[in-house]
Amino acid sequence: MIDTLKDALQITLKKWPVLLLMYLLSLILAVFPVANFSSLLSELAGNSADLEGLVQGFDYTLFSDFVRGNGRLLSPAFAVMFFFGFLGSVVYAFLSGGTIAELSEKRKPFSFKFFFTQCWKVFGKYFLVLLLTGVLLFVFFLVSGLFYFIFILIAEGSSERGYVLWLLIPTILLLVLMSYGLVISFYTKVIIYRESRLGTGEAFWKAFAYVFKNPKTLGMFWLITLVGIILSGVYLLIDETIGMSSSPLIWVMVAIQQAFIITRMLLKNWNYAAAIDYFEEHPVLLFKEPLVKPESQIKEGAESETEENIEENEQPNEESETESKEEN
Secondary structure (H helix, E strand, O other): OHHHHHHHHHHHHHOHHHHHHHHHHHHHHHHHHHHHHHHHHHHHHOOOOHHHHHHHOOOHHHHHHHHHHOHHHHHHHHHHHHHHHHHHHHHHHHHHHHHHHHHHOOOOOOOHHHHHHHHHHOHHHHHHHHHHHHHHHHHHHHHHHHHHHHHHHHHOOOOHHHHHHHHHHHHHHHHHHHHHHHHHHHHHHHHHHHOOOOOHHHHHHHHHHHHHHOOHHHHHHHHHHHHHHHHHHHHHHHHHHHOOOOHHHHHHHHHHHHHHHHHHHHHHHHHHHHHHHHHHHOOOOOOOOOOOOOHHHHHHHHHHHHHHHHHHHHHHHHHHHHHHHHHO
């Protein structure tokens, strides 16, 4: 498993143009909603003292008061951010087609034409994978919510520590189910790329069964996620150490933030590359060919049937000739 992750990371770094392309497109998508939100905050700066406090340091009480006091003005900005967030998911679904194709073709150099051709080729199926994954994650969330409700009833009357311990079980279940759903989406895309004759639903079901039978796929996802958690901790530590008390430090933190965004995209591509490598190491039959006789066998069968018919037709003629001779 570790060797697979190492090889997958090498391929991901080797295909750095894919990472750069994804980052540039995400930056373009983020420009409008961020600019819109920042301009709105600038308008509200003169009417709210909470904003100055939020810039100096995040405080949930100040944040909730600020949002509650300016909810009507902030609602359109939040709607724009939600729309662009969904649009970003669609764009990532589009780009994942080219990403998986490039990561699968390990020996070939990066090609813009090949990348975007593959993006367009599987976009319809990958968009359906996005919708199916969303539905599956929602179902898993409801299941976990049911377990939360059950364990809250069990923990009723316990101490604060008891509540935490009882709720730890459904929390672990929620994390496992959510990671399971995400890993299924990775392998569904890999399966669709390897066997284009499969429908989206059939590929999704095959990925569901494949991940269930190969728990190492979840283990690789958790290890990559652990790397992401460690990097997030490093980012928060740097943010706490540097702060944003002056303009130069603000620009430094912006640069560090962008590097962290690129790292998150690297981790996502790493997951794709790991899924590709693991599936190559542990393949399964994806498409069963229909039982059709080869053309040569069909011709031979037709010729044999013709010969049999000729022999059957000749036998009565010979018998009739013998009978006529006896009568004479």
